[in-house]
Amino acid sequence: SPRPTNRGNRGMRLEDDINDSISYYRNRKTAVIHKKPTPVQIVNVDYPARSRAKITEAYFRQASTTDYNGIYRGYHLDFEAKETRQKQSFPFKNFHDHQLNHLAAISDQGGCAFLILQFVESEEIFVIKADVFLQLKEESTRKSLQKSVIAAHSVSIKRTYTPPIDFLPAVDQLFF
Amino acid sequence: SPRPTNRGNRGMRLEDDINDSISYYRNRKTAVIHKKPTPVQIVNVDYPARSRAKITEAYFRQASTTDYNGIYRGYHLDFEAKETRQKQSFPFKNFHDHQLNHLAAISDQGGCAFLILQFVESEEIFVIKADVFLQLKEESTRKSLQKSVIAAHSVSIKRTYTPPIDFLPAVDQLFF
Ligand SMILES: [Mg+2]
Numbered sequence: 419s420p421r422p423t424n425r426g427n428r429g430m431r432l433e434d435d436i437n438d439s440i441s442y443y444r445n446r447k448t449a450v451i452h453k454k455p456t457p458v459q460i461v462n463v464d465y466p467a468r469s470r471a472k473i474t475e476a477y478f479r480q481a482s483t484t485d486y487n488g489i490y491r492g493y494h495l496d497f498e499a500k501e502t503r504q505k506q507s508f509p510f511k512n513f514h515d516h517q518l519n520h521l522a523a524i525s526d527q528g529g530c531a532f533l534i535l536q537f538v539e540s541e542e543i544f545v546i547k548a549d550v551f552l553q554l555k556e557e558s559t560r561k562s563l564q565k566s567v568i569a570a571h572s573v574s575i576k577r578t579y580t581p582p583i584d585f586l587p588a589v590d591q592l593f594f
Numbered sequence: 595s596p597r598p599t600n601r602g603n604r605g606m607r608l609e610d611d612i613n614d615s616i617s618y619y620r621n622r623k624t625a626v627i628h629k630k631p632t633p634v635q636i637v638n639v640d641y642p643a644r645s646r647a648k649i650t651e652a653y654f655r656q657a658s659t660t661d662y663n664g665i666y667r668g669y670h671l672d673f674e675a676k677e678t679r680q681k682q683s684f685p686f687k688n689f690h691d692h693q694l695n696h697l698a699a700i701s702d703q704g705g706c707a708f709l710i711l712q713f714v715e716s717e718e719i720f721v722i723k724a725d726v727f728l729q730l731k732e733e734s735t736r737k738s739l740q741k742s743v744i745a746a747h748s749v750s751i752k753r754t755y756t757p758p759i760d761f762l763p764a765v766d767q768l769f770f
């Protein structure tokens with residue numbers, strides 16, 4: 419791995435690095451991809467005089483899509499990023515039904531739907547088509563997908579610096 | 595107009611009707627379009643025992659995109675919906691820079707970027723390509739775009755029942 423990993427909160431690292439990467443792609447005009455805001459149900463807002471509106475009561479809502487979508491080379495992209503601390507397999511429980519159903523719907527419409535999966539301990543990152551993942555999940559009798567199976571059905575990517583997770587070449591390889 | 599208009603809050607009607615329309619399109623598998631959640635900066639969350647997390651301090655953040663995007667016939671769609679109570683022209687101040695810049699970026703990537711504009715008083719609705727709108731704005735010496743100019747450069751749509759605002763045929767006409 420080309421980069422030190424002694425961060426405090428490693429749990430957020432994949433998402434942070436993907437956010438940096440899509441920002442890099444937007445600046446370079448390579449692709450226009452955004453992370454969706456966290457859905458929040460707003461119940462009460464105060465409007466103090468001479469000060470900005472303050473939300474004083476709100477609740478997290480269940481998302482109905484994945485976290486990321488956008489456009490690249492004219493194609494619609496949609497993906498979810500997930501990481502696990504498991505060493506040999508990726509637990510299916512990390513994936514919500516609404517995320518997998520949404521990816522299937524995007525794929526049915528002709529979009530590029532995929533997952534970016536990271537094994538935190540080994541720093542291995544895989545990009546896998548949503549269709550392929552769903553098929554493997556369907557066929558599996560386990561509660562998780564073996565890393566060796568993921569590796570055989572995906573494109574492996576290495577961390578770099580700019581962007582930290584350069585996943586578009588993997589998209590090229592998988593879809594074009 | 596085929597539908598009664600005596601609602602309390604007409605200001606929200608266009609957005610509500612578009613939300614119903616994209617939900618109809620999703621159910622029919624015609625297109626997968628979602629409204630993005632309102633971006634909120636969360637400052638404080640309480641986690642009461644035996645009860646769901648409650649956000650007790652948060653602020654509205656400026657969005658960096660439009661409200662709607664998705665996929666239709668394999669194409670990336672991105673749009674913003676706006677309404678005005680002005681009778682003869684649509685004020686440019688209703689459009690934020692971040693929205694117009696985002697639409698231009700989507701269009702540059704080969705996506706279908708457009709606006710749905712409603713004149714509330716006459717219930718007229720127009721679908722206009724973002725490129726065309728931006729060009730007309732650029733060329734204009736006024737603070738608003740005349741309705742007659744919009745009508746000459748867009749596709750006019752009528753309200754119906756299911757879906758209330760059937761805008762995809764206008765997208766076909768404008769982009770395909
Ligand atoms: Mg996620």
Ligand SMILES: [Mg+2]
Binds near residue numbers: 661675
């Ligand atoms: Mg809006």
